[in-house]
Amino acid sequence: MAYSGFVDLSHIPEEDELVALFYVEPAEGISVEEAAARVASESSNGTWTDLPTMSERIRKLSAKVFKIDGKWFLVSYPVELFELGNMPQIWSSIAGNIFGMKAVSRLRLEDVFWPKDIVRSFKGPKFGLNGVKNIMKVExxxxxxxxxxxxxxxxxEEQAEAAYEIWCGGVDLLKDDENLTSQSFNRFERRIRLMMEMRRKAEKETGEKKSYLVNITAPYEEMKRRLRLVADYGNEFVMVDILTAGWSALQSIRDLAEENGLALHAHRAFHAAFDRIREHGVSMKVVAESARLIGVDNIHIGTVVGKLESPLEEVMSLIRIIRDEKVEENWDMKLLRKDWLDIKPVMPVSSGGLHPGLIPEIMRIFGGDVIIQAGGGVLGHPDGPKAGAKALRQAMEAVLEGVDLEEYAKKHQELRRALEKWGYMKPV
Structure with missing residues (x-):
């Protein structure tokens, strides 16, 4: 039949083949092996019927299912199937039509092994984890x-005033949220100008480096204009909603950011639309890996303890994926091996429902190489934004000094007030 040639359980992938890990729940009357074969077929060079145009030369380019373990299976793809340096094309191949096939009830692309030719075809981050720390003068x-x-x-005006208070309270970075761009009440040009005025004022007052993660997400030509405007104002970062903007826009903006000396902050808005159901869609692992290859410098990966759904095992996998130079295969964690070659590590961002009482757990999970972003956990402080920023900084300092938060709060009013309001609550 048309799909029989796409399974070869004796096949041992070459080092230059891309390998994808899938989970499948076949439709009624379809076996796991047949469903897997259809995934390999549809994502490479097969179709629903036999083809007289399928020459032996073309057949050698077919993807192959080479391992089946329960409902999990591995597919290898010859690297020739992909246009190097083209993330939209790669995703169109391994995560394209396959989710709409009648033969599968649920299907999940869980992880990818990226061969060296593909890794080398992408630039990766310009600054990366260490570059971001250098920008912010934080070690x-x-x-x-x-x-x-x-x-x-x-x-x-309101945002800039709040930013000034927060910066002066001890926070390093102010960030636009994913849905703030250039609405009538807060135009982009005016916001960046006022924010930079307040940034300079806060730096002079505190003696610390401050910066702004400004959201430039828009149609591509407008993103270019906004990026250049940010550079003209002397800011160090731009932020992009990478999934709603798309891989194509992200690849081009990454290069333009480098030309203008800007670091790239990646917000993952929309990811849960296709990664939250554990048996279907595309995992956040594949999103993060793709973003690292393209070249973001920071990326949101969840909190475990915050308001957004992010299991500990997933977050720990993501930390390894974006920070480590190499990752060993771990079948229990459904994690394929990685060799990032010269691709720099990315700074993880922990965000979503955080407040001072959760800082010890966040630092236990992430260590020191992380951006901890708290919004409501700062602005919601009973004594205002500056006190909220101080409480966040105090919670971090308590952990660094090895002091229990309750003990540290005895001499730090802002932290004490935060703990009185939120305690160690994990938002739902």
């Missing part, structure tokens, strides 16, 4: 970030 502690809340609705 041995987490970088603290805050989104002024409400996330939309504030005027440019």
């Amino acid at each position: 041995k502690r987490p970088i603290l970030a805050t989104v002024p809340k409400p996330k939309v609705g504030m005027t440019s």
Whole structure:
């Protein structure tokens, strides 16, 4: 039949083959092996019927299912199937039509082994984890970030005033949220100008480096204009909603950011639409790997303890994927091996429902190489944004000094007030 040639359980992939790990729940009357074969076929060079145009030369380019373990299976793809350096084409291949096939009830692309030719075809981050730390003049502690809340609705003046208070309270980075771009109440040009004025004022007052993760997400030509405007104002970062903007826009913006000396902050808005159901869609692992190859410098990967759904095992896998130079295969964690060659590590961002009482657990999970972003956990402080920023900084300092938060709070009013309000609550 048309799909029989796409399974070869004796096949041993070559080092230059891309390998994808899938989970499948076949449709009624379809076996796992047949469903897997259809995935390999549809994602490479097969179709629903035999083809007289399928020459032996073309057949050698077919993807092959080479391992089946329960409902999990591995597919190898000859590297010739892919246009090097083209992430949209790669995703169109391994994560394209396959999810709509009648033969599968649920299907999940869980992880990818990226062969060296593909890794080398991407630039990776310009700055990466260590470059971001250098920009912020931070060495041995987490970088603290805050989104002024409400996330939309504030005027440019209101946001800049809140930013000044927060920066002066001890936070390093201010960030736009994913849905703040250039609405009528907060136009982009006015916001970046006022934010930079307040940034300079806060730096002078505190003697610390401050910066702004400004959201440039828009149609591509407008993103280019906004990026250049950010560079003209002397800011160090731009932020892009990488999934709603798309891989194509991200690849081009990454290069333009490098030309203008800017680091790239990746927000993952929309990811849960296709990765939250564990048996279907594309995992956040594959998203993070693709973003690292393209070249983001920071990326949100979840909190475990915050308001957004992110299991510990997934977050730990993501930390390894974006920070380590190499990753060993771990079948229990459904993690394929990685060799990132010269691709720099990416700074992870932990965000979503964080407050001072959760900082010890976040630092236990992530260590010091992380951006900890708390929005409501700063702006919601009973004594205002500056006190909220101080409480966040105090919680971090307590952990660094090895002091229990309750003990540290005895001499730090802002932290004490935060703990009185939120304690160690994990938002739901």
